[in-house]
Amino acid sequence: MTDPILKARGLVKRYGRVTALDRCDFDLMPGEILAVIGDNGAGKSTLIKAISGAVVPDEGNIWLDGKPVSFSSPIQARDHGIETVYQTLAMSPALSIADNMFMGRELRRPGWRGKVLRQLDRPKMEEIARQKLSDLGLMTIQNINQAVETLSGGQRQGVAVARAAAFGSRVIILDEPTAALGVKESRRVLELILDVKSRGIPIILISHNMPHVFEVADRIHVHRLGRRLCVIDPKNHTMSDAVAYMTGAETPPEVLQPA
């Protein structure tokens, strides 16, 4: 059996008297799409925040590629190749697509113009942005300098996924990527997700949408009461099973993952 690319053991996070994570384990295998499902308040987002560096767990350890890591900010996680697409997308509406894709990691011109004048290398950033978007099939972009606020919801999501795919070398985390989208746009984003997977980058997908989860996920992490209840294979379980497990209506018969 291959080793997980991202592994967490015994994560605990308390907010006052509420225990959001209760000795939670987590495994992400190389090249897979792992869906994380759970009822509201089950602690999904806290788990994801702990992995993406937005929350520092009180206890527990995280290993990336077998090496122990601890992140105190999303930027540190990013430096390790873990990219997160937040539900809010974290984009500046008034700035352009290229500006947003390179926000916080801008490229400077080579030579004195970059060193002394600190001038941005706009042509190169625009070229890379355009290439990344067309890699993901967002081919028909006319104007990479268009402000993000002029894009539709699906287009924005596409830009956010492209940004993560462009820089996320190890793991990409997608938080509810289809929650705010229409049917057609959701479809497009699901194709984007499969596209990214075909490049060999593992993806963690948080979603409430069972059809979407069952369609793209290789394994499903069911989160309940602050911990991993079980990991199921979507081929051997139905959506009703998954819903029953995550709401506690039924206990999973077998556990795919060794404890």
Next chain:
Amino acid sequence: MSKTENYEARLSGASSEVASFDEHEKGLFGRLHHLLHTTPALVPLIVLVTAIVIFGLVLGSKFFSPFALTLILQQVQIVGVLAAAQSLIILTAGIDLSVGAIAVLCSVVMGKFTFDYGLPPFIAVVLGLTVGTAIGGLNGWLVSKVKLPPFIVTLGMWQIVLAANYLYSANETIRSQDIEEQAPFLQFLGTTFDIGGARLTLGVVAMVVLVAALAYALRATAWGRHVYAVGDDPEAAELAGVSVHRTLMSVYMLVGFICALAGWVMIGRFGSVSPSATTGVIGNIQAITAVVIGGISLFGGRGSILGAFFGALIVGVFELGLRMAGANPQWTFLLIGVLIIGAVAVDQWIRKVSA
């Protein structure tokens, strides 16, 4: 079950043009809207040119001469520099009521350090600029770390700095002749030179260079993009990897520095160091007026510093033009009031993104 799972299969027949970014025809009006959306400094530029043309036609060569037009530049140099500082703060969705007070205090520091402590004027100017930067840094720390609203921080700082200025200077003016004899360097930015009939001062040059440098930094450097991103949506900027705290601190400190520079420009313009200069009391409102007329959004993240520069010039053109026309000066204020409301109305319209 299969019915629900397969509902998306119907999509295969639908058009797949979801992510197309094609620009459809919007007509002349739509294109104008788009142009204004991408180049926000255009509106104040149009107003500025129109105002110059109208005053030129009405007043003739009295107004439309190199001398009169460069006189406008001289008259707006202090407000122009303060407006450049104010623009930076407003781009981060803040507001700075202390700009004028910092300028006056720093001019007093420059004068007092030279005349009371016998420091070389150059050192006194450097120390004046340092004091300005430090006050700006304190503003920035209170806004960014203590998380107080910029309006409150700078409202307080305005009073504190202005009072400190009166206490420290005992409200004593340092006379122009004394400065001219003993420390002409303090008046350095007042140095005039003529090109043709145009008369410029180094203070005007400083203002133009400052605006050009800031316009470059905001457009073409990572720092500039971060200023816009922080003003637009600080949480998104933070998640995208921008250090909001560092960006805000750098902006507030730079603004303090620029305000101190305005203090130095003031000495050049007036010749004397005067703690009771009106800039301390109304400099903030003048700067905010220029910024708003210049089309910079008070909600942050939108607008360009060139707009604020044009805004300052528009005020200058109205003041000089109406005075030359012999109008009651109240007309200037009335028209500026109209411009402020008009500018914000245009800003709201531009922000409505066409579908």
